[in-house]
Amino acid sequence: MILAVVLVWQVALAACVPLLTRRLGRDAGYPLAAGFLATAGLLLVALPVILADETVTVDWRWLPSLDVSAALRMDALALVFALLVLGVGALIMAYCPRYLGRQESHTRTYLLLTLFATAMLGLVLANDLLVLFVFWELTSVLSFVLIGQGRPAAGPPAVRALLVTSGGGLALLVAVVILTLDLGTSDLGRILAEPQRLDGGPAWAAGALVLVAAFTKSAQAPFHFWLPGAMVAITPVSAYLHAATMVKAGVYLLMRFSALFGGHPGWDLTLLTVGLLTAVLGAFLALRQYDLKALLAYSTVSQLGLIVGVVGVGTPASDAAAILYTVAHALFKATLFMLVGIIDHEAGSRDIRELSGLHRVMPSTALFTALAAATMAGLPPTIGFVGKEAIFEALVEAHHVPWSGQLAAGLGVLAAVLTFAYAARLVHGVFTGPLRQPGLRAPRRSFVAPAAVAAILAAVLGPSVTLLSPVVQRAANDARPQGEPPYLAFWHGFTVALGLSALTVLLGTLLFLFRARADRLLRHLPTTTPFAVRFEAGRVRLLHLGAPVARPARAAGPAAFLLRPVLAVPVLAVVAAVALGPLPPPVREATRPGDAVLLLLLVVTLAGLVTVRSALGAVGLTGTVGLVLSVWFVTAGAPDVALTLLLVEVLTTIVVMLVLRRREPRLPPRGSRRAVLAGAVLAGATGLAAAAGTAALTGRRELSAPGRYLLAEAGPTTGGSNVVNTILVEFRALDTLGESVVLAVVALGLVSLADRFTPPERGPAPAADPVLVFAHRLLAPVMLVVSGFLFVRGHEEIGGGFIGALLAGTAVGLGHLAYAGTATPLLGRLRTRPLLVAGLLLCVGVGLAALPLGRPFLSLGKAGLPGGAALPFSTSLLFDLGVYLIVLALIVAAVRRLDVPTSAAVTGERR
Numbered sequence: 001m002i003l004a005v006v007l008v009w010q011v012a013l014a015a016c017v018p019l020l021t022r023r024l025g026r027d028a029g030y031p032l033a034a035g036f037l038a039t040a041g042l043l044l045v046a047l048p049v050i051l052a053d054e055t056v057t058v059d060w061r062w063l064p065s066l067d068v069s070a071a072l073r074m075d076a077l078a079l080v081f082a083l084l085v086l087g088v089g090a091l092i093m094a095y096c097p098r099y100l101g102r103q104e105s106h107t108r109t110y111l112l113l114t115l116f117a118t119a120m121l122g123l124v125l126a127n128d129l130l131v132l133f134v135f136w137e138l139t140s141v142l143s144f145v146l147i148g149q150g151r152p153a154a155g156p157p158a159v160r161a162l163l164v165t166s167g168g169g170l171a172l173l174v175a176v177v178i179l180t181l182d183l184g185t186s187d188l189g190r191i192l193a194e195p196q197r198l199d200g201g202p203a204w205a206a207g208a209l210v211l212v213a214a215f216t217k218s219a220q221a222p223f224h225f226w227l228p229g230a231m232v233a234i235t236p237v238s239a240y241l242h243a244a245t246m247v248k249a250g251v252y253l254l255m256r257f258s259a260l261f262g263g264h265p266g267w268d269l270t271l272l273t274v275g276l277l278t279a280v281l282g283a284f285l286a287l288r289q290y291d292l293k294a295l296l297a298y299s300t301v302s303q304l305g306l307i308v309g310v311v312g313v314g315t316p317a318s319d320a321a322a323i324l325y326t327v328a329h330a331l332f333k334a335t336l337f338m339l340v341g342i343i344d345h346e347a348g349s350r351d352i353r354e355l356s357g358l359h360r361v362m363p364s365t366a367l368f369t370a371l372a373a374a375t376m377a378g379l380p381p382t383i384g385f386v387g388k389e390a391i392f393e394a395l396v397e398a399h400h401v402p403w404s405g406q407l408a409a410g411l412g413v414l415a416a417v418l419t420f421a422y423a424a425r426l427v428h429g430v431f432t433g434p435l436r437q438p439g440l441r442a443p444r445r446s447f448v449a450p451a452a453v454a455a456i457l458a459a460v461l462g463p464s465v466t467l468l469s470p471v472v473q474r475a476a477n478d479a480r481p482q483g484e485p486p487y488l489a490f491w492h493g494f495t496v497a498l499g500l501s502a503l504t505v506l507l508g509t510l511l512f513l514f515r516a517r518a519d520r521l522l523r524h525l526p527t528t529t530p531f532a533v534r535f536e537a538g539r540v541r542l543l544h545l546g547a548p549v550a551r552p553a554r555a556a557g558p559a560a561f562l563l564r565p566v567l568a569v570p571v572l573a574v575v576a577a578v579a580l581g582p583l584p585p586p587v588r589e590a591t592r593p594g595d596a597v598l599l600l601l602l603v604v605t606l607a608g609l610v611t612v613r614s615a616l617g618a619v620g621l622t623g624t625v626g627l628v629l630s631v632w633f634v635t636a637g638a639p640d641v642a643l644t645l646l647l648v649e650v651l652t653t654i655v656v657m658l659v660l661r662r663r664e665p666r667l668p669p670r671g672s673r674r675a676v677l678a679g680a681v682l683a684g685a686t687g688l689a690a691a692a693g694t695a696a697l698t699g700r701r702e703l704s705a706p707g708r709y710l711l712a713e714a715g716p717t718t719g720g721s722n723v724v725n726t727i728l729v730e731f732r733a734l735d736t737l738g739e740s741v742v743l744a745v746v747a748l749g750l751v752s753l754a755d756r757f758t759p760p761e762r763g764p765a766p767a768a769d770p771v772l773v774f775a776h777r778l779l780a781p782v783m784l785v786v787s788g789f790l791f792v793r794g795h796e797e798i799g800g801g802f803i804g805a806l807l808a809g810t811a812v813g814l815g816h817l818a819y820a821g822t823a824t825p826l827l828g829r830l831r832t833r834p835l836l837v838a839g840l841l842l843c844v845g846v847g848l849a850a851l852p853l854g855r856p857f858l859s860l861g862k863a864g865l866p867g868g869a870a871l872p873f874s875t876s877l878l879f880d881l882g883v884y885l886i887v888l889a890l891i892v893a894a895v896r897r898l899d900v901p902t903s904a905a906v907t908g909e910r911r
Helices: 002-044 047-053 076-099 106-123 129-148 152-183 186-191 201-217 226-232 235-243 246-261 264-287 292-311 318-346 364-379 383-396 404-431 445-460 470-478 495-511 515-520 529-554 559-580 595-611 615-635 639-660 672-697 705-718 723-731 735-758 772-795 801-819 832-849 876-900 903-909
Strands: 055-064 068-074
Touching: 002 055, 002 068, 002 076, 002 318, 002 903, 047 076, 047 470, 068 076, 068 106, 068 186, 068 615, 076 235, 076 246, 076 318, 076 445, 076 470, 106 129, 106 152, 106 246, 129 152, 129 186, 129 201, 129 226, 129 235, 129 246, 129 595, 152 201, 152 246, 152 383, 186 246, 201 246, 201 264, 226 235, 226 292, 235 246, 235 292, 235 318, 246 264, 246 292, 246 615, 246 876, 264 292, 264 404, 292 318, 292 383, 292 404, 318 383, 364 383, 364 404, 364 445, 364 876, 383 404, 383 445, 383 495, 383 832, 404 515, 470 529, 470 723, 529 559, 559 672, 595 615, 615 639, 639 672, 639 723, 639 801, 639 876, 705 723, 705 876, 723 735, 723 772, 723 876, 735 832, 735 876, 772 801, 772 876, 801 876, 832 876
Parallel strands: none
Antiparallel strands: 055 068
C-alpha cells in the first residue's frame, strides 16, 4: 500500500497548492519541498526490501473485462528514478520562492510542477502497460503547459514539444496494444520476466515503436530539436524537465524494456549508434552557444545521448554505468540550471559575451558553478568522474560488430572532450575577467542554497560512491537480469578508462585554449535549424491540407454545419433500402392509440415554427415541440426521458430568453427564395427518410440481450428499481464519469470566458420584471425542494442527479431572467468552481473508495464499510450527488455568462 499512499500524498500536495499560495505566496515552495522529501522518505522505507532482491507491489482491478489492473511496482530501478524525481523536485521547489516574482502566478507554477512530479512517479512505478501509457501522456501534456505558460513567444516551442512527444506517445500506444495482444497480458512484470515469449514480427515491431517513443521524449536525433526550444520556459521548469523528469522518462523506458528486447543486435546496436551520434552532435552544438540556457539545453541532448548509447552496449557494467551517470547528470544539470537562473536574475543577461568577473560579487555562485561544471566535465573527485570512467569502461566492451568497441569509445571520448571544452568556457566566460555589470549584488543565501546542496552532493558522492553501489547494482540487474554488475568504486587503478579520461582532459584543455579558432570552425558546421524548419514546414502543410475540412466550422451561420449531416440522412436511407432488401415481419405492434394525434400536433407546430417571424413566437413553438415529444415519451413508457426532456426544454427557453433580451424581437430576414426552396426540399427529404426508417425498423426485433440483462439484474444487483438511473450510476458509471468530466471542462471554459471577456453593451440593460420576480420568489423554493426530492428518490423512482440538477438550474436561470442583473437573485451566490471541485471529488472519491476493499473502480456498492458493515444507502447516491453538482455548476456558469454583464456579476464569479 505504500506506493498508493505515495501517489495519493502527491495528489494531496497538489490539492493543497491553492491554499498554501493564498497564505504564503511564493514561499509556498518551502512546504512543498518538505512534502516532496516526505514522499521520498516513504519510498526509502522500502529500501531494505529492495536490496533483498524483492519488489513492493500493489494491484487493483481497474478494467476487469480487459484484464487491466491499476498496478504499481517498485524495484531498485524504479526507486532510483523515483528518488531523482522527488529529490530534484524538492530542490526546485525550494529554489522557486526566491526566483519567482511577487506578482507572478505562483499557484499555477507550483500546481503544475507538483502534478508533473506525480505523473513521473506514476510512470516509473507503473506495472501495467496501459497505466504506464496514461502517465507517459500526462508528462507530455503537463510539460506542454509548463513550457507554454507565461509569454506569448512560448507558444510555438511548446506546441513543437507537444507534437513531437505526443507522436512518440502514439507510437508507444501502438506498441502497448501489440504487446498486449501478442503476449496475452498487459502486466509489465509478467511481460519482462518472460522475454522468451517474444516471437515473430509483431513483437519486434513493438520494440521499434518503443524506441521511437523513447527517442522523442529523450530528444535523440533526429527528434532532438524540440528540447532547446523548450528553454523559453522559466528556469525552474527548465531545470526540472532537463534534470529529473521529462527527458529522463525516455531513458527509463529504454532501461525498463531492455529486459525484454535487450541482447538482440537490432535493439542494442540502434541504441548504441543513435545515442553516441546524438552525444557528439549535441556537444558540438553546445560548444557554439553563447546563451547559457541554450548551452545547457544542447549539453542535455549530448549527455542523454551518451546514456542511451551506454544502455545499448548491453552488459551488466554498461547498465550500471548508465544508471550512475543518470544520477550524476540529474545533480549537475539541476545545479547548473538553477545557478544560470540566479545569474540571469541578478545580472539581467545569460549571454557569455556580456558577462565577466561575476566571482567578485557572487563568490558562492562562482564556486558552486565551477563545482557543477567540473562534475559535468568528469573531473575528480566528483561523481561525474566516476560515472565517466564507468562509461568509458563499458564502451570499450561493445562487441556488436568488428571494431565497435574502439569506435564507440572514440565517439564517447569525442563527446567528453567537447563537454570539457564548453564546461570550461562556461566558467571562464562568466566569472573571470573584469566586472562589467554595474550595480550587481550577491544573491541571497536562500536563493543559492538549493543549487549548493546539489553541487555538494555531486562532489561528495564521488569518493563515497560505494554507498550508492548496492542500489545501482540492484537497479542494473532489474534493468537487464543477465549477470552481476561490477562493484562501484572511486579508484580502480591505472586502467584504459583512466587513460581515456586523461586524454579527454588534455584534448579538452587544448580545445578551450584555442577556442577562437574553434569558434571560426564551428560557424561552418550545420545546426539543428534544418530539423526544426522541416518539422515546422511539415506542420504548416498539414494545416493547409486540413483547412478545407475545417472551413465549414468557421461559418457564421448554422447552414454550413447542418448541410452535411442533413444531406447524409436521405443518402444513407437510399443506400439502406437497396442494401437491406426485404425486412423481416414485425414481432409486435409498433404504434399505440393517440400516436396519430401527437404526430399531427408535431406537424402543425413545426409548420408554424418554420414560418413564424417573431423570436418570441419561435421560442414558444420550440418549447411546444419539446412538450409534445415529452407527452409522446410518457405514452411510450419512458417517464424518465420525458421528464428530462421537459426540464431541458424549460431551461433552454430560459437560456434563449437571456440571449434575446437585448436583441431585435424579430428574426433576421431569410435568404433568397432559391436558398429557402432548396432548404425546404432537403429538410423534407431528410424528415421523410428518418420517418420511413423509423417506421420500417420499429417493432421488428425482440429486446436485446444487454437490455434483458439490465432489466433482470438491476434490482438484485444494485437494490434499485429505476433501471435508467442504475444504468447511469452503477452499470455504466465509468461512462457517466467521463461525461461529467466533459461537462466540468465546459463549465471551466465558460468561467474563463466570463473572467477574460465582457460582451459589448447592446442598448440599455433591462429592468427587473415584477411578475417574474414574484414568480421566482414563489417557485424557486418549491423547485429546490422538488429538486432534492427527485435526486434522493432517483435510485427507486423517476429522478436522479441529472434531473434534480436540471430543476435546480432552472430555478437559477429563472432568477437571472427575473432580476436581469439588477440584484442578486436567490441562489446567486453559487460559484462554479467550488461546485465543480466538490462534484468531481465526490465522483472520483466514490470510485477510489472501492480499491482498498479489493473491488474494481466505481464498484463499491451498498456494503461500503470495512468489516462488512453496510451503509444505510447505496454509495451510488454519493456518485449521483457528484453528477448533480457538476451539472448544476455547468448551468450556473452558462446562465451567468449569458446574463447582463454587470461588473458585480463578473467580479463575483472571479471571487
